[in-house]
Amino acid sequence: MARLLARYADASFWMARYMERAENLARVIDVNATFARYDTGASTWTPIIELYANQEAFAAKYAEADQASVVRFSLLDLDSLQSIRAMVRAARENARTLRPLISTEMWMHLNTFHDWMGNLRPNRIAEPHLPRLCAAIKERCQAHAGIVEGTFFRDEGWSFYQLGMMIERADQTTRLVDIKYHTLLPNPEDVGSAHDVSQWNSLLRSAAGYHAFRRIHPRGLQPADVAGFLLLNPSFPRSLSRCVDDVNELLTSLKSKYGLTGGNSALERLDELQAVLLEANIKEVIGHGLHEFIDWVQRQLNTVTDQIVADFFGL
Amino acid sequence: MADTSSDAGDLLAHYPVGPFFDELLGNAEGDPALAEMVGRLARMDLDDLRRRSEDAEQELFNLGITFLILSDREAIDRILPFDVIPRVIPSAEWRQLERGVEQRVQALNLFLHDLYHDQIVVRDGVVPAELVLGHPQFVDAMMGLDVPRQTYVHVLGVDLVRDGEGAFRVLEDNCRCPSGVSYVVENRHMMRRAFPDLMSGLPVRNVDDYGRRLHNALCDVAPAGVDEPQVVLLSPGTYNSAYFEHVFLAREMGVPLVEGRDLFVEDDRVYMRTIEGPAPVHAIYRRIGDDFLDPRAFRPDSLLGVPGLMRAYAKGNVALANAVGTGVSDDKAVYAYMPRIIRHYLDQEPVIPNVPTHICREKEGLQITLDNLADLVVKPVGEAGGYGITIGPHASREELDACRARLLENPANYISQPMIPLSVCPTLTEDGIEPRHVDLRPFAITGASTWVLPGGLTRVALRKGTLVVNSSQGGGSKDTWVMGT
Known part of the structure; x- marks a missing residue:
């Protein structure tokens, strides 16, 4: 069989990233809307814009960051590339490139998902419909993941897909944790209050991690435990550690299974990241500054991406 | 073999048989498989046919069996309209x-x-x-x-039409990058899914x-x-x-x-x-x-x-x-x-004859063309996609004058042909089942030897009375069944 075209590897990697990002953004919007139902005050929506570093693009279109404007910007806006609709479109454009490679089911599902997003009217994103809409988007993303799992031929193209998915998921989980800290930091005395606990609860649920967390921590719900679970638990499929381990395995298998010579510098960087995560104690991390830690992780992940791009997609 | 008698509603009872050669109803004699297919079609229900047709077109769209139209803002996917009533070619033919x-x-x-x-x-x-x-x-x-x-020419697409007598004639050769073969195969997949009852047991030649x-x-x-x-x-x-x-x-x-x-x-x-x-x-x-x-x-x-x-x-x-x-x-x-x-x-005669053609770069051809402009089809030699064609019998006086001027200005750029009364095939339309004009593009692959894909692309002019089957001019396509022996 012919070696995978570099352009296909590139498209596969990014298709996965866009879909994973879309799913996670739906999770972030969903959890933030849940927070907003407890709080009053418009300021609770700005973190979503900040998390994705979209302040400029947002300010160009909207005067105020309230639920209506942020949700509209994050769900439907096609002008920036940061809305779910734009991500699904970008995933579909990559899928278009990959059509010779991917299953008909995969293309057909993305195609109909894209059309469905395109037909969403602004009234569908209004508050009473928002949780259901986010659930519907997540479900479509998960259907995509299921079709990929069930139909994507297991060759290098699959590995690059998985790489993209895991790097993006790692990055997104750090954002999800970060958003809670953005939201709550101003009032340290709130920590541990009923209000605080219910927010951590929502956060866990938005990452589909509540029940798994309960199995590990049956009695309490300490913020540090939740952050530790989402970042460092080796078995939770969305945890940073789990994803980083997966990325490492995938890159290693590109060498061992397919005999590719690239990926060394990315692996070095990942080893470093893995070592830090293995040693990390969540209380110390929080003590030193969770946001700073997350920022560092995200920069490491970006570097890994850059190195994958240079080694495999370039030439 | 075909039982078109009364117990079920006869879908083709009001089919307006016209002056043209009919690919299904005019050709069924002597081919029992085609006759059987016509019988099955006649026993179908129009509403059911429409529902299945809509489903089929939606499915083609979802599957992305489409061509792209680029607008200034984005790329729009369109399907080639698909008619669910197949065109059948008897085995001997x-x-x-x-x-x-x-x-x-x-x-x-x-x-x-x-x-x-x-x-x-x-x-x-x-x-x-x-x-x-x-x-x-x-x-x-x-x-x-x-x-x-x-x-x-590793891949050849030959455009064929049937004239008023029912004889196939070559309309043009496509020796560069003839397109359309994907529709041949995908239309067949679609028919297998949507009309198993029409097809099952019939000796339809494979296109896979x-x-x-x-x-x-x-x-x-x-x-x-x-x-x-x-x-x-x-x-x-x-x-x-x-x-x-x-x-x-x-x-x-x-x-x-x-x-x-x-x-x-x-x-x-x-x-x-x-x-x-x-x-x-x-x-x-x-x-x-x-x-x-x-x-x-x-x-x-x-x-x-x-x-x-x-x-x-x-x-x-x-x-x-x-x-x-x-x-x-x-x-x-x-x-x-x-x-x-x-x-x-x-050192052979053509097995499939050409359409008689006047070459306007030749003095005699030009003269005949100019003298009979209202009866002839004038085509620019360099265009594809059905563009620039003047169909004399359908043209207004202004259009004919414009055509004459172009001919005189650059005669070498044109040929003319008599208007061929293209054959028709029953087609699902808004007004029920009606005859629409069709052509046929078989595909041949040649490496060490030549192989011809059984059938080819049947294009159908969906607009009533229109002879131009090109997709750029409102044409659609049909599945093409070559009956085996």
Whole structure:
């Protein structure tokens, strides 16, 4: 069989990233809307814009960051590339490139998902419909993941897909944790209050991690435990550690299974990241500054991406 | 065999039989399989047919069996309208067509080889020198270049029509990048899903073999001495209107779909860029025009092609299908000489005759055309897609005057033909089942030998009374069933 075209590897990697990002953004919007139902005050929506570093693009279109404007910007806006609709479109454009490679089911599902997003009217994103809409988007993303799992031929193209998915998921989980800290930091005395606990609860649920967390921590719900679970638990499929381990395995298998010579510098960087995560104690991390830690992780992940791009997609 | 009697509602009871040859109702005698299919169709229910038709078109859209229309803001996917009532070709008729297409391929390959070598056909006066040697599609770089197995036209699409007497005639040859074969296969898949009851048990010839045959043909012409030739399909990219077909063919052949930027030439050899660096390429099924193939040899502004490709090709390090320079033989004026070309090379009469054609570059042809403008169809020789055609009997006085002026200004750019009363096929329309005009484009693949795909693309003019079947002019397509013996 012919070696995978570099352009296909590139498209596969990014298709996965866009879909994973879309799913996670739906999770972030969903959890933030849940927070907003407890709080009053418009300021609770700005973190979503900040998390994705979209302040400029947002300010160009909207005067105020309230639920209506942020949700509209994050769900439907096609002008920036940061809305779910734009991500699904970008995933579909990559899928278009990959059509010779991917299953008909995969293309057909993305195609109909894209059309469905395109037909969403602004009234569908209004508050009473928002949780259901986010659930519907997540479900479509998960259907995509299921079709990929069930139909994507297991060759290098699959590995690059998985790489993209895991790097993006790692990055997104750090954002999800970060958003809670953005939201709550101003009032340290709130920590541990009923209000605080219910927010951590929502956060866990938005990452589909509540029940798994309960199995590990049956009695309490300490913020540090939740952050530790989402970042460092080796078995939770969305945890940073789990994803980083997966990325490492995938890159290693590109060498061992397919005999590719690239990926060394990315692996070095990942080893470093893995070592830090293995040693990390969540209380110390929080003590030193969770946001700073997350920022560092995200920069490491970006570097890994850059190195994958240079080694495999370039030439 | 066909029981069209009364117990169920007869779908075809009010079918308006017109003056044209009918592919289903006028051709069923003597072919029991076709008669059986017509009987089954007649017992179907119109509402059910419509529902299934809508489902089928929705499915084609969702599957992305589409062509792209580019607007200023984005790319819009459109399906080629699909008519659910198949067109059927009886087995005896098909054997004749198959022979005719094979003959055509053989003659075209001999003709092209001659044109790019000794040009005996010109010296013997069979074809006028100025028509071919000065032709914009004649490629000087091909002179004296030997292509593997002397095959120039690896993929041929021949447009056929049936005239008023029911005889098939060749309307034109497509020797460059004939398109539409993906619809042939996908329409069949669609019919199998949507109309198993219409098809089950009938001896309909398979069309699934196309990709394998094409791959084999490309391996036939790949450079000698390569054990497992690397074949690729070269596409202009995702925004080409025929991108789906390129995807389809790459998948069916199991080869990478590449764009020009995926390939490069080093030391006159072609490589593709993979995740592990360069990998050699031996045969290219290219779906981009000659002009764009190689910016060093042809259009310097082409971004679609591969710099240095022509040198690699000339050295025999890579095969191109179709060969460069085949456009000269699918010119509508050269078409007029095809019967003479067939006689010249094969010493045979054409199995499928041409439509009688007046060549306006010739004084006599021009005169006949001008004298009978209102009865003739005038076609520019260089256009494709049904553009620029004046259909005399349907044209207004103004249109005829404009046509006359164009003819006088540049007669060599035109041919004319009598208006062919194209055959019709029952078609699902808003007003029920009605006759609509159809044509047929069989496809032939040639590597070491020639294979003709059973059937081909049936295009149907969906607008009532229209004769133009091109998709750019509101045409659709049908599944085409060749009955086996």
